[in-house]
Amino acid sequence: MASTTTVVSDLRGAGRHPAVGAMSCAAASCHGGLGQPGSKGSEFTTWALLDPHRQAYAVLLNERSVQMAKLLGLSEPAHRSKVCLTCHVGTAESPDLFEASPHDRLGVSCEACHGPASQWLAEHTTGSWQSLDRTNPSVREWKAEAGLRDLTTTAKTAGLCVRCHVGEAGREVNHDLIAAGHPRLNFEFSSYMRLYPKHWNAPQSAEQASTNDARQWMVGQMVSARQSLDLLDHRLSRKTGPSPELSEFDCYACHHDLHTAQTGPGLGWRQSEGFSGKNPGGLSWGTWHAALLPIVAPSAGQPDEELTTALRALEESLEDPAASAETRQAALQRARAVISQRLDEIETMPVSADELAARIAWLTGPSADSIRDWDRATQTVLALRSLHQSLGAMDTRLRSPAADATIRELIESLRFETRDEVLFDSPRQFSPVDFRSGLKRLAPNLQPVPVSAPVGAADAPGILPR
Ligand code: HEC
Ligand code: HEC
Ligand code: HEC
Ligand code: HEC
Structure with a gap:
């Protein structure tokens, strides 16, 4: 294994944008320091050693990518094709970056997230940049105009990730790509932020730090859902391309074993549970982005009714083959409008322990009864x-x-099966009946109970310490 110093000196200079000449983010005095991962000045080093994005270009050269390009009939190999580079290297703002080598060897690097540097780099490398007050609105405005992306709020950061991790017009992982071998995109912002080796250490108040994960979950749910609706909008309005786009629908509604045929007279769980009032055998809209939205910001302790109604209308219009384009469009815009409004409210909403506990109670209670698929689980x-x-x-x-x-036990129960070294890329053994009963059995462990509660108090309502 190469030492930190060799890896960094190999890469130094490689982070350079062609427009910037000899200057590079990776210089030791800029972002290429050798401090602790995440410490100020060591951003490049943290990225080069730990960031999953550093290899995003390299994977386009692997066997899986070569095969994908072949199956899709791309006119160029994956590592030269915009179809892939747009997410595995690039910035939508500056598509020319693809042409630049050695830049594109770096995968998703600094400028893909922070914006193209050509307009601000000169000021950025002076001492006065350091003294700019990033909380000052006119400083933020100036930076944004120069192309430096504003990542100062949770919604803005999530809004960056979803452009590649959910997709958008011009960057998509659709069913064609998936069938050719691309992993399905299952983005959940708070989980991805946990996984992400951060190269920053932004100052936070104690309140911000303690509510971070919950707020990332809430904001991330809304931002991802809004992005998925924008992508759906693009898919519904385009004249070419697959229609309906199969990746909008529940993967495992189509890709599952036919239990009745295999297990004799007993019914599979779909037939024994019924089809939730839908036509047996109809298309099911995928639940990944929408399932929990009404619980993100409940009102008066109840799931958000306006949002539930809007999402249900959209679901019905998508699952009804006879629905008109206008009906679908109206339902989509309605749902999007409600989501945008909630997002504004959530960003500044105070979050108390009681409210988090109420959401946990919903997730393990009434909402758990509606779990019918792996995505929602x-x-x-x-x-x-x-x-x-x-x-x-x-x-x-x-x-x-x-x-x-x-929680670890539940996560284990959701893993895809591996048998004889073969990883099945689907939850072929998933049973919602077993999952729900497991969740119900374990639910008491998930209810917060204060250690200092007097005997008998745990039975009383309002169990959180005041
Ligand atoms: C909409 C953005 C997007 C597009 C377009 C895209 N990808 Fe990806 N790709 C991703 C993301 C995001 C991941 C990581 C998925 C995850 O782990 O959540 C990924 C993962 C992969 C992986 C698995 C990487 C690994 O470490 O195992 C391969 C291989 C891959 N992509 C190849 C391609 C190829 C080839 C193309 C073009 C045909 C392409 N991708 C187009 C976003 C995209
Ligand atoms: C996957 C996206 C991504 C990539 C790639 C990335 N960053 Fe960041 N960066 C972020 C996010 C998100 C933040 C947090 C912003 C915040 O909370 O204010 C951040 C924060 C920073 C900060 C601290 C900013 C501040 O005002 O406190 C610096 C400096 C930085 N990044 C430099 C870099 C450098 C240099 C690279 C390339 C080696 C890089 N970043 C690559 C997403 C990215
Ligand atoms: C320019 C497109 C792009 C942006 C923006 C982006 N990513 Fe990624 N991300 C990718 C690609 C492509 C991969 C797959 C890399 C690979 O496996 O080679 C990936 C992989 C990851 C992984 C590793 C996933 C795994 O399965 O191990 C994490 C975690 C991640 N991204 C988090 C984030 C977060 C958090 C943000 C926002 C702050 C973000 N990404 C923004 C394109 C992007
Ligand atoms: C409406 C039904 C339907 C839905 C929904 C659907 N697919 Fe497919 N899928 C198909 C069909 C049809 C094929 C082509 C099968 C063939 O050629 O034999 C296919 C092919 C595939 C393949 C190619 C490999 C193989 O063994 O066939 C993969 C992988 C795949 N789908 C994954 C997914 C994922 C992941 C999702 C959800 C994001 C999904 N599909 C949603 C119907 C569907």
Whole structure:
């Protein structure tokens, strides 16, 4: 394994944008320091050693990508094709970056997230940049005009990630790409932020730090859903391309074993549970982005009714083959408008431990009864993990090893099966009946109970410490 110093000196200079000549983000005195990962001045080093994005270009040269390009009939190999480079290297703002070598060897690097540097680099490298007050609106405006992306709020940061991790017009992982071998995109912002080796250490108030995971979950749910609707809008309005776009629908409604045929007279769970009032065998809209939205910002302790109604109308219009383009468009715009409005409210909404506990109670209670597919089950567990993380950070008495162990157990139950070295790229053994009963059995571990509660108090309503 190469030492930190060799890796960094190999890469120094490689982070250079062609427009910037000899200047590079990776200089030791700029972002290429050798401090602790995430420390100021060591951003490039952190990225070069730990960031999953550093290899995003390299994977376009692997066997899977070569095969994908062949199956899709691309006119160029994956590492030369805009179809792939647009997410694996690029910035939509500056598509010319693709042409630049050696820049594109770096994968998703500094400018793909922070914006093209040509307009601000000269000022950026002077001492006065350091003294700019980033909370000052006119400084932020000037930076944004020069092309430096504003990432100062949770919604703005999430809005950056979803452009590649959910997709948008001009950058898509559709069913054609998936069928050719691309992994399905299952983005959940708070989980991805946990996984992401951060190269920054932004100052936060104690309140911000303790509510971070919960707020990232709430904001991330809304931002991802809004992005998925914008992508759907693009897919519904275009004249060419697959229609309907199969990746909008529940993957495992189509890709599952036919249990009845295999298990004799017993019915598979779909037939024994019924089809939720829908036509047996009809298309099901995918639940990944929408399933939990009404619980993100409940009003008066109840799921958001306006949002539930809007999402249901959209679902019906998409699942009804006879629905007109106008009906679908109207339902989509309605749902999008409600989501945008909620997003504005959530960003500044105070979050208390009681409110997080109420969401946990919903996720393990009434909402759990509606779990019928792997997507909703997985989103539920990821939500529980983020909410618990915040509860523990808000009040150490609410930190619960039993809850952590339970969440780990649920995550294990959702993993795809591996047999004889073969990883099945689908949850072929997933049973919503078993998952729901597991969740119900474990639910008491997930309810926050204060350690200092007097005997008998745990039975009383309002169990959180005041
Ligand atoms: C909409 C953006 C987008 C487009 C377009 C795209 N990808 Fe990806 N790709 C991603 C993301 C995001 C991931 C990571 C998925 C994850 O782990 O959540 C990924 C993962 C991959 C992986 C798996 C990487 C690994 O580490 O195992 C391969 C291989 C890949 N992409 C190849 C391609 C090829 C080839 C193309 C063009 C035909 C392409 N991608 C187009 C966004 C995209
Ligand atoms: C995947 C997207 C992504 C990539 C790639 C990326 N960054 Fe960042 N960067 C962020 C986010 C998100 C933040 C957090 C912004 C915040 O919270 O204010 C950040 C923060 C920073 C900060 C701190 C900013 C501040 O005002 O506190 C610096 C400096 C920075 N990045 C430099 C770099 C450099 C240099 C590279 C390339 C080696 C890079 N970044 C690559 C997303 C990215
Ligand atoms: C320009 C497109 C782009 C942007 C913007 C982007 N990503 Fe990615 N991201 C990718 C691609 C492509 C991959 C797959 C890299 C690979 O496996 O080679 C990836 C991989 C990842 C992974 C690793 C996933 C895994 O399965 O191990 C994490 C975590 C991640 N991104 C988080 C983020 C976060 C958080 C943000 C926003 C702050 C973000 N990304 C913004 C394109 C992007
Ligand atoms: C409406 C039904 C439908 C939905 C929904 C659907 N697919 Fe498919 N999928 C198909 C059909 C049809 C094929 C082509 C099968 C063939 O050629 O034998 C296919 C092919 C594939 C393949 C190619 C490999 C193989 O063994 O066939 C993969 C991988 C795949 N789909 C994954 C997914 C994923 C992931 C999703 C959800 C994001 C999804 N599909 C949603 C119908 C569907």
